[in-house]
Amino acid sequence: MPASSASATQNQAVLDALSRCIAACELCADACLHEDNIQMMVPCIRLDRDCADICRLTAAFIARGSDHAQHVLKECIEICQKCADECGKHQHDHCQQCAAACRACVEACRQYAA
Amino acid sequence: MPASSASATQNQAVLDALSRCIAACELCADACLHEDNIQMMVPCIRLDRDCADICRLTAAFIARGSDHAQHVLKECIEICQKCADECGKHQHDHCQQCAAACRACVEACRQYAA
Amino acid sequence: MPASSASATQNQAVLDALSRCIAACELCADACLHEDNIQMMVPCIRLDRDCADICRLTAAFIARGSDHAQHVLKECIEICQKCADECGKHQHDHCQQCAAACRACVEACRQYAA
Amino acid sequence: MPASSASATQNQAVLDALSRCIAACELCADACLHEDNIQMMVPCIRLDRDCADICRLTAAFIARGSDHAQHVLKECIEICQKCADECGKHQHDHCQQCAAACRACVEACRQYAA
Structure with a gap:
């Protein structure tokens, strides 16, 4: 089933959260x-x-309406949560920003999965 | 050189454009x-x-401040432009939306590269 | 824990199977x-x-010894199995070769996970 | 143009080299x-x-016979060469193995591009 315009709009929140999380993680990994x-x-x-x-x-699975999006979402939420917990321990700006992006991503993924 | 908070903010425009382009392309490829x-x-x-x-x-190279971001940007702009041109020929909503996302991405990549 | 030379050798079988499966899937998706x-x-x-x-x-998670390799392996095996089943229904060479590569990948992933 | 069985076989050498290089780089980045x-x-x-x-x-572009494979090959060869040079400076097994995999990849990519 192709994603409709309606679901494309609904998807935007979770896709934005995933994109921000990816960027924050890439930046943090390098800055560390x-x-x-x-x-x-x-x-x-x-x-x-x-x-x-x-x-x-x-993000790829959600964007293309894959049947397997729900499966990988569970693992995505788990890894994002672990990453938020670890980054949250450190006071560097990039860690704190990454922890925030991960937490926002967990929240967006949970809402999408529901 | 790690990306600073300042550059992280500057990066956000191009990273958002890339993320929207990725999502539009994934959706369009499947909807086609x-x-x-x-x-x-x-x-x-x-x-x-x-x-x-x-x-x-x-997006990954830009987010982590890779020395190779500028190199792949050129190829990225070229492929986005071709994709915009091709999608722009078709009247399906997903194609028109993809063409618009690709054009916005080309523009954001050019501004970032400058 | 970094992967040792020993585990690098052990990993080679599953990494080769994953690589062959990726290539067969990419070729098949396009040839279709x-x-x-x-x-x-x-x-x-x-x-x-x-x-x-x-x-x-x-493959990335296994190669770098990620703690999350076992988690994604389960989903990987499931999707590879579905892909093998679907491709196996079609008589095109690329589908038959893809089905074989997927089945070999399922087998290699199961042995690795065990 | 879909890759034929013949080109699939020809592609195997460069795809294997790319796969070995990916695995060696992932392992080395983590082991470092x-x-x-x-x-x-x-x-x-x-x-x-x-x-x-x-x-x-x-690897994805080559496997699916993308028109853009030749373009990214140039950048791939350049980054592999830089990585071989850098890893080659260090005596750790993972660095030496990574340097060897990168050099083999450069060679395979050059032969494929020719």
């Missing part, structure tokens, strides 16, 4: 590499990468 | 499969797919 | 667009695309 | 995070990531 104590940032970098990747897949 | 005369839509479907993929790469 | 009866090929094209995308994500 | 002197590995991690991403795009 330039922090003094990189060792401490390793879990953050690794989660950022997984989070950006699963969000990209989820 | 449900049109009566699919044969006529084949060039559109193929360009939609290439366009979504190059936009995803470009 | 050139068949006489495209309408009949639409479910095949859509599954090919989802399958290629989930295999790319799974 | 666990080295004692991460700071020194930052350029390596960043190139690994760009290299894996451009190789994924190039």
